[in-house]
Amino acid sequence: MRELLVEHPFFADLDSETLDLLAGCARNERIGAGARILHEGDPANSFYAIREGKIALGSYVPGRGFTTVSTIGAGEVLGWSWLFPPYKWHFDAEAREDVSALSLDGACLRAKCDADPKLGYHLSQRFAKVMEARLGITLALLVDIYHS
Amino acid sequence: MIPRVHRVRERIQEQGDSVTLVIEPTDGEWKPFESGQFNMLWAFGVGEVPISISGDPSEPGRVYHTIHDVGAATHALCSLTPGEELGVRGPFGRPWDVNAAKGRDVVLLAGGIGLAPLRPVVYEMLARRAEFGHIALLVGARTPGDLLFPDELKAWRERGDIQVETTVDRYELGWSGHVGVVTTLMPLVAGDMAQTMGFVCGPEIMMRFGARSLMDRGVSEDDIQVSLERNMQCAVEQCGHCQFGEFFVCSDGPVFRWGRVAPMVGVREL
Ligand SMILES: Cc1cc2nc3c(=O)[nH]c(=O)nc-3n(C[C@H](O)[C@H](O)[C@H](O)COP(=O)(O)OP(=O)(O)OC[C@H]3O[C@@H](n4cnc5c(N)ncnc54)[C@H](O)[C@@H]3O)c2cc1C
Numbered sequence: 001m002r003e004l005l006v007e008h009p010f011f012a013d014l015d016s017e018t019l020d021l022l023a024g025c026a027r028n029e030r031i032g033a034g035a036r037i038l039h040e041g042d043p044a045n046s047f048y049a050i051r052e053g054k055i056a057l058g059s060y061v062p063g064r065g066f067t068t069v070s071t072i073g074a075g076e077v078l079g080w081s082w083l084f085p086p087y088k089w090h091f092d093a094e095a096r097e098d099v100s101a102l103s104l105d106g107a108c109l110r111a112k113c114d115a116d117p118k119l120g121y122h123l124s125q126r127f128a129k130v131m132e133a134r135l136g137i138t139l140a141l142l143v144d145i146y147h148s
Numbered sequence: 149m150i151p152r153v154h155r156v157r158e159r160i161q162e163q164g165d166s167v168t169l170v171i172e173p174t175d176g177e178w179k180p181f182e183s184g185q186f187n188m189l190w191a192f193g194v195g196e197v198p199i200s201i202s203g204d205p206s207e208p209g210r211v212y213h214t215i216h217d218v219g220a221a222t223h224a225l226c227s228l229t230p231g232e233e234l235g236v237r238g239p240f241g242r243p244w245d246v247n248a249a250k251g252r253d254v255v256l257l258a259g260g261i262g263l264a265p266l267r268p269v270v271y272e273m274l275a276r277r278a279e280f281g282h283i284a285l286l287v288g289a290r291t292p293g294d295l296l297f298p299d300e301l302k303a304w305r306e307r308g309d310i311q312v313e314t315t316v317d318r319y320e321l322g323w324s325g326h327v328g329v330v331t332t333l334m335p336l337v338a339g340d341m342a343q344t345m346g347f348v349c350g351p352e353i354m355m356r357f358g359a360r361s362l363m364d365r366g367v368s369e370d371d372i373q374v375s376l377e378r379n380m381q382c383a384v385e386q387c388g389h390c391q392f393g394e395f396f397v398c399s400d401g402p403v404f405r406w407g408r409v410a411p412m413v414g415v416r417e418l
């Protein structure tokens with residue numbers, strides 16, 4: 001498991017002690033194309049470090065069904081709601097292709113972060129970076145970057 | 149420089165209110181061009197505008213331009229039909245520095261109509277494929293119906309020696325590509341970004357986001373080439389219309405290294 005974590009960019013440059021802690025909460029998962037991964041409003045119990053495949057993020061809109069807002073893929077992570085109360089998903093996610101991902105158990109991680117603030121710091125920093133990138137993407141969408 | 153009369157040989161209706169005109173000089177004297185150069189196209193009675201050459205630099209005889217219908221002159225050009233004539237001056241401008249990417253990995257980042265000025269680079273790199281490392285072409289558009297050259301993108305993807313990724317801002321039923329702005333495709337590119345050469349083309353705001361996302365992944369600002377657009381009139385460094393800080397976009401550009409222009413791009417007065 002530790003080797004798989006090391007291969008994923010989200011866990012790059014973490015020391016071996018931290019990787020060991022994370023590996024204890026991680027497992028390898030395969031998700032078939034079309035499967036719903038996250039349901040809006042459900043408890044956020046984990047996050048996924050995607051190794052392969054494409055995942056669509058979006059919402060179910062009455063009359064329109066699942067409406068994709070963005071897609072993410074290999075090298076990216078899915079889900080940060082497990083980090084903050086009320087630990088519930090704010091959106092839906094569906095596998096668009098067969099997905100291979102490392103899923104990390106939220107409750108397990110939260111307990112380890114409480115016991116080891118260094119781990120909590122590393123994870124919070126990395127998720128803050130993901131959120132910053134997502135905000136940048138949202139800004140780019142709002143300013144309509146293809147419009148001259 | 150006096151415009152030379154060209155005749156429309158073919159008119160290809162592209163997606164997203166764009167048209168590719170395939171034109172030929174009426175005097176038969178075709179002028180060679182380099183990837184990234186532009187011509188001043190004169191729609192008689194309407195006006196003259198700079199438009200990049202979107203064809204294959206190794207295909208003599210014809211000149212390709214892909215034009216987005218945004219105003220009076222571009223509309224008149226997009227409305228031309230086979231057999232009709234237009235005036236052409238050029239080619240002008242500093243081209244993409246394709247040779248600077250020799251022996252290195254390449255990321256081509258195109259947004260909207262920006263794929264047109266980059267298409268000659270794709271032709272050139274594929275013709276000289278062995279000289280470059282991994283080549284990734286990342287293309288973004290607002291909707292699937294705005295994506296330029298979809299058949300060609302598919303054909304390139306099927307070759308297997310160039311990574312082609314497409315994304316749209318707004319998902320539509322039947323779209324199987326990615327959803328998100330073009331910079332969200334960056335994580336799909338593997339390899340050592342520190343030795344990658346980036347080519348970015350699209351509206352200026354898109355190039356700002358694009359250059360920043362390349363730098364975030366370790367590409368040096370001097371290894372990023374962008375193609376700037378400014379209003380032009382003479383295209384030969386005479387009128388000052390295209391002045392951009394210390395540069396004339398018509399002759400010092402339109403292709404610049406990001407490191408040289410970054411401080412000025414986005415400054416309202418320039
Ligand atoms: C070096 C260079 C290469 C170019 N290559 C291409 C190309 O390959 N294909 C292509 O379609 N266009 C290209 N352009 C942009 C093109 O020149 C303009 O769209 C054109 O000048 C607009 O003229 P118009 O009379 O049709 O529109 P105008 O009546 O002048 O303007 C109509 C609308 O278009 C907007 N507009 C004006 N200038 C531009 C611009 N530069 N880009 C986008 N919108 C603009 C205006 O804000 C206005 O809203 C290039 C520009 C430069 C400088």
Ligand code: FES
Pocket residue numbers: 379380381382383384385386387388389390391396397398399
């Ligand atoms: S267009 Fe006249 S100086 Fe550049």
